[in-house]
Amino acid sequence: MSNYVTVTAEVEFDMEDYIDDILEKLSDEELIKELEDREFVVYETAPLLQIEFNNPTDSKRHLCDIANVGYCISNEELINEIKLKLP
Secondary structure, rough: OOOOOOOOOOOOHHHHHHHHHHHHHOOOOHHHHHHOOOOEEEEEOOOEEEEHHHHHHHHHHHHHHHHHOOOOOHHHHHHHHHHHHHH
């Protein structure tokens, strides 16, 4: 008969900090390639980078990322969060 030990642990980390670290280390070319691999159309018009989204869901996810909010947010709440971040 074998004896088994089960160990569980809770680990917390701030995903926003983790993502920021990754984005800082990647070059613009790597980020553009990743977007294109996901079938986004990327337009490079200095000094801006324009992204064409395939559907409203992808666009909303991008706006949620910019506003630092979760994806399960109403459109109205998302708009309010974006307005709060405007100068």
